[in-house]
Amino acid sequence: MKPANPSPESYVEKVRDDTRRYVQALLEENGKLRVLTASLESENRFLNEQVASLQKDIESHWVERDRLQKSIASIEDESRRFSEQYVEVEQQNTDLASLYVASYRLHATLDRGEALSIVQDIICNLIGSEEIAIFEADPSESALSLAVSLGIEPAPFRTVPLGRGLIGRCARTGQMHLAGRDDDAGRRPEEQDLTACIPLHFEGQLLGAVAIFRLLPQKAGLVALDHELFELIATHAARALYCTDLQSRVARVAGAVR
Secondary structure, rough: OOOOOOOOHHHHHHHHHHHHHHHHHHHHHHHHHHHHHHHHHHHHHHHHHHHHHHHHHHHHHHHHHHHHHHHHHHHHHHHHHHHHHHHHHHHHHHHHHHHHHHHHHHHOOOOOOHHHHHHHHHHHHHOOOOOEEEEOOOOOOOOEEEEEEEEEOOHHHHHHHHHHHHHHHHHHHOOOOEOOOOOOOOHHHHHHOOOOEEEEEEEOEEEEEEEEEOOOOOOOOOOOHHHHHHHHHHHHHHHHHHHHHHHHHHHHHHHHHH
Protein backbone atom coordinates (compact mmCIF):
# COMPACT_ATOMS: atom_id res chain seq x y z
CA MET A 1 0.00 0.00 0.00
CA LYS A 2 1.54 3.37 -1.06
CA PRO A 3 2.07 6.18 1.55
CA ALA A 4 -0.09 9.18 1.15
CA ASN A 5 1.59 12.11 -0.60
CA PRO A 6 1.71 15.31 1.51
CA SER A 7 -0.63 17.95 0.36
CA PRO A 8 0.75 21.17 -1.19
CA GLU A 9 -0.65 23.17 1.69
CA SER A 10 1.30 21.21 4.27
CA TYR A 11 4.50 21.51 2.21
CA VAL A 12 4.12 25.31 1.95
CA GLU A 13 3.44 25.48 5.68
CA LYS A 14 6.56 23.50 6.39
CA VAL A 15 8.66 25.80 4.19
CA ARG A 16 7.18 28.78 5.95
CA ASP A 17 8.00 27.37 9.37
CA ASP A 18 11.53 26.52 8.27
CA THR A 19 11.98 29.98 6.79
CA ARG A 20 10.57 31.58 9.96
CA ARG A 21 12.93 29.57 12.14
CA TYR A 22 15.87 30.43 9.87
CA VAL A 23 14.99 34.16 9.90
CA GLN A 24 14.53 34.02 13.68
CA ALA A 25 17.96 32.35 14.03
CA LEU A 26 19.49 35.01 11.78
CA LEU A 27 17.85 37.78 13.83
CA GLU A 28 19.12 36.24 17.06
CA GLU A 29 22.62 35.85 15.59
CA ASN A 30 22.48 39.43 14.29
CA GLY A 31 21.44 40.60 17.75
CA LYS A 32 24.36 38.77 19.26
CA LEU A 33 26.68 40.35 16.67
CA ARG A 34 25.26 43.81 17.46
CA VAL A 35 25.83 43.27 21.18
CA LEU A 36 29.36 42.05 20.44
CA THR A 37 30.00 44.99 18.12
CA ALA A 38 28.74 47.44 20.73
CA SER A 39 30.96 45.77 23.32
CA LEU A 40 33.98 45.92 21.00
CA GLU A 41 33.29 49.57 20.17
CA SER A 42 33.03 50.37 23.88
CA GLU A 43 36.27 48.53 24.57
CA ASN A 44 37.88 50.28 21.62
CA ARG A 45 36.78 53.69 22.98
CA PHE A 46 38.14 52.71 26.38
CA LEU A 47 41.45 51.66 24.84
CA ASN A 48 41.61 54.86 22.80
CA GLU A 49 41.00 56.86 25.96
CA GLN A 50 43.72 54.89 27.71
CA VAL A 51 46.13 55.50 24.83
CA ALA A 52 45.26 59.21 24.79
CA SER A 53 45.81 59.35 28.57
CA LEU A 54 49.13 57.55 28.24
CA GLN A 55 50.21 59.88 25.44
CA LYS A 56 49.27 62.84 27.61
CA ASP A 57 51.28 61.35 30.48
CA ILE A 58 54.23 60.74 28.17
CA GLU A 59 54.06 64.32 26.87
CA SER A 60 53.84 65.54 30.46
CA HIS A 61 56.88 63.44 31.38
CA TRP A 62 58.82 64.84 28.41
CA VAL A 63 57.89 68.38 29.42
CA GLU A 64 58.98 67.62 33.00
CA ARG A 65 62.21 66.04 31.75
CA ASP A 66 62.98 69.15 29.66
CA ARG A 67 62.24 71.35 32.67
CA LEU A 68 64.52 69.27 34.89
CA GLN A 69 67.29 69.30 32.29
CA LYS A 70 67.05 73.09 32.05
CA SER A 71 67.08 73.33 35.85
CA ILE A 72 70.15 71.07 36.02
CA ALA A 73 71.91 73.14 33.33
CA SER A 74 71.04 76.34 35.22
CA ILE A 75 72.32 74.86 38.50
CA GLU A 76 75.53 73.72 36.79
CA ASP A 77 76.04 77.20 35.31
CA GLU A 78 75.44 78.76 38.72
CA SER A 79 77.83 76.29 40.35
CA ARG A 80 80.47 77.01 37.71
CA ARG A 81 80.00 80.76 38.21
CA PHE A 82 80.38 80.41 41.99
CA SER A 83 83.47 78.25 41.49
CA GLU A 84 85.00 80.88 39.21
CA GLN A 85 84.14 83.60 41.72
CA TYR A 86 85.70 81.53 44.50
CA VAL A 87 88.89 81.06 42.48
CA GLU A 88 88.90 84.78 41.70
CA VAL A 89 88.43 85.72 45.37
CA GLU A 90 91.16 83.27 46.37
CA GLN A 91 93.47 84.81 43.78
CA GLN A 92 92.64 88.30 45.05
CA ASN A 93 93.38 87.20 48.60
CA THR A 94 96.68 85.71 47.46
CA ASP A 95 97.51 88.89 45.56
CA LEU A 96 96.67 91.05 48.57
CA ALA A 97 98.83 88.88 50.80
CA SER A 98 101.70 89.15 48.30
CA LEU A 99 101.32 92.93 48.17
CA TYR A 100 101.20 93.17 51.96
CA VAL A 101 104.31 91.00 52.42
CA ALA A 102 106.23 92.95 49.76
CA SER A 103 105.20 96.27 51.26
CA TYR A 104 106.05 95.12 54.80
CA ARG A 105 109.50 93.94 53.74
CA LEU A 106 110.29 97.27 52.11
CA HIS A 107 109.16 99.21 55.18
CA ALA A 108 110.96 96.90 57.59
CA THR A 109 114.51 97.63 56.38
CA LEU A 110 116.82 100.61 56.56
CA ASP A 111 119.64 98.82 54.79
CA ARG A 112 120.18 100.01 51.20
CA GLY A 113 121.51 96.68 49.92
CA GLU A 114 118.62 94.76 51.47
CA ALA A 115 116.08 97.21 50.03
CA LEU A 116 117.52 96.73 46.53
CA SER A 117 117.50 92.95 47.05
CA ILE A 118 113.85 93.04 48.13
CA VAL A 119 112.90 94.97 44.98
CA GLN A 120 114.66 92.33 42.88
CA ASP A 121 112.87 89.54 44.79
CA ILE A 122 109.50 91.19 44.15
CA ILE A 123 110.23 91.41 40.42
CA CYS A 124 111.60 87.86 40.17
CA ASN A 125 109.06 86.03 42.30
CA LEU A 126 105.87 88.07 41.93
CA ILE A 127 106.15 89.82 38.56
CA GLY A 128 108.14 87.10 36.83
CA SER A 129 111.31 88.51 35.32
CA GLU A 130 114.96 87.76 35.89
CA GLU A 131 116.27 90.61 33.74
CA ILE A 132 116.36 93.71 35.93
CA ALA A 133 118.24 96.99 36.26
CA ILE A 134 117.81 99.31 39.26
CA PHE A 135 119.16 102.84 38.89
CA GLU A 136 119.92 105.59 41.35
CA ALA A 137 119.93 109.28 40.48
CA ASP A 138 123.25 111.11 40.53
CA PRO A 139 123.45 113.93 43.08
CA SER A 140 123.16 116.38 40.18
CA GLU A 141 119.96 114.58 39.03
CA SER A 142 121.21 114.84 35.46
CA ALA A 143 121.77 111.10 34.97
CA LEU A 144 121.01 107.68 36.37
CA SER A 145 123.71 105.33 37.64
CA LEU A 146 123.26 101.56 37.65
CA ALA A 147 122.99 100.40 41.26
CA VAL A 148 122.33 96.67 40.74
CA SER A 149 121.39 94.46 37.81
CA LEU A 150 120.32 90.90 37.16
CA GLY A 151 120.37 88.87 33.96
CA ILE A 152 121.45 91.70 31.63
CA GLU A 153 124.69 93.05 30.21
CA PRO A 154 125.36 95.97 32.59
CA ALA A 155 127.82 97.92 30.44
CA PRO A 156 125.26 99.83 28.30
CA PHE A 157 123.41 100.88 31.47
CA ARG A 158 126.28 102.14 33.65
CA THR A 159 125.11 105.70 33.12
CA VAL A 160 121.83 106.81 31.53
CA PRO A 161 121.44 110.57 30.96
CA LEU A 162 117.98 111.89 31.89
CA GLY A 163 115.76 112.13 28.83
CA ARG A 164 117.85 109.63 26.87
CA GLY A 165 115.96 106.54 25.66
CA LEU A 166 112.88 105.16 27.33
CA ILE A 167 114.54 104.76 30.73
CA GLY A 168 115.94 108.30 30.77
CA ARG A 169 112.61 109.75 29.62
CA CYS A 170 110.71 107.77 32.26
CA ALA A 171 113.01 109.05 35.04
CA ARG A 172 112.82 112.64 33.83
CA THR A 173 109.03 112.79 33.38
CA GLY A 174 108.14 110.59 36.36
CA GLN A 175 105.73 108.66 34.11
CA MET A 176 105.81 104.87 34.19
CA HIS A 177 106.48 103.23 30.83
CA LEU A 178 104.83 99.96 29.77
CA ALA A 179 105.70 98.24 26.50
CA GLY A 180 102.76 97.99 24.14
CA ARG A 181 100.82 100.68 25.97
CA ASP A 182 103.03 103.74 25.71
CA ASP A 183 104.91 105.42 22.89
CA ASP A 184 108.17 103.61 22.10
CA ALA A 185 109.68 106.59 20.30
CA GLY A 186 113.32 107.03 21.32
CA ARG A 187 113.80 103.40 22.32
CA ARG A 188 117.53 102.63 22.29
CA PRO A 189 118.96 99.30 21.04
CA GLU A 190 119.79 98.10 24.57
CA GLU A 191 116.16 98.78 25.56
CA GLN A 192 114.77 96.46 22.87
CA ASP A 193 113.43 93.94 25.42
CA LEU A 194 112.22 96.53 27.94
CA THR A 195 108.84 95.50 29.36
CA ALA A 196 108.39 98.21 31.98
CA CYS A 197 110.24 101.14 33.50
CA ILE A 198 109.18 102.48 36.88
CA PRO A 199 110.38 105.92 38.04
CA LEU A 200 111.31 106.30 41.72
CA HIS A 201 110.28 109.71 43.03
CA PHE A 202 109.71 110.73 46.64
CA GLU A 203 108.43 114.10 47.77
CA GLY A 204 109.29 115.60 44.40
CA GLN A 205 112.85 114.25 44.42
CA LEU A 206 114.14 111.86 41.76
CA LEU A 207 115.71 108.84 43.48
CA GLY A 208 116.13 106.47 40.52
CA ALA A 209 114.27 104.04 38.29
CA VAL A 210 113.61 100.33 37.92
CA ALA A 211 113.80 98.72 34.48
CA ILE A 212 112.22 95.31 33.86
CA PHE A 213 113.19 93.56 30.65
CA ARG A 214 111.97 90.19 29.35
CA LEU A 215 109.42 88.21 31.37
CA LEU A 216 109.96 84.55 32.17
CA PRO A 217 109.01 82.14 29.32
CA GLN A 218 106.07 80.69 31.23
CA LYS A 219 104.50 84.12 31.66
CA ALA A 220 102.45 85.24 28.65
CA GLY A 221 102.14 88.89 29.67
CA LEU A 222 101.43 91.37 32.43
CA VAL A 223 98.36 90.88 34.64
CA ALA A 224 96.44 93.11 37.04
CA LEU A 225 98.65 92.16 40.01
CA ASP A 226 101.75 93.28 38.07
CA HIS A 227 100.36 96.79 37.73
CA GLU A 228 99.65 96.83 41.48
CA LEU A 229 103.23 95.74 42.11
CA PHE A 230 104.54 98.44 39.77
CA GLU A 231 102.65 101.02 41.84
CA LEU A 232 104.00 99.45 45.04
CA ILE A 233 107.58 99.67 43.72
CA ALA A 234 107.05 103.25 42.55
CA THR A 235 105.75 104.30 45.97
CA HIS A 236 107.22 102.03 48.64
CA ALA A 237 110.56 101.21 47.03
CA ALA A 238 111.17 104.93 46.49
CA ARG A 239 110.31 105.59 50.13
CA ALA A 240 112.51 102.71 51.29
CA LEU A 241 115.50 103.96 49.26
CA TYR A 242 114.92 107.48 50.58
CA CYS A 243 114.87 106.18 54.16
CA THR A 244 117.98 104.05 53.67
CA ASP A 245 119.80 107.06 52.19
CA LEU A 246 118.64 109.18 55.12
CA GLN A 247 119.78 106.50 57.56
CA SER A 248 123.16 106.39 55.86
CA ARG A 249 123.54 110.16 56.19
CA VAL A 250 122.56 110.05 59.86
CA ALA A 251 125.09 107.25 60.44
CA ARG A 252 127.82 109.27 58.71
CA VAL A 253 127.01 112.37 60.75
CA ALA A 254 126.97 110.32 63.96
CA GLY A 255 130.34 108.80 63.05
CA ALA A 256 131.80 112.22 62.33
CA VAL A 257 130.56 113.56 65.69
CA ARG A 258 132.25 110.73 67.54
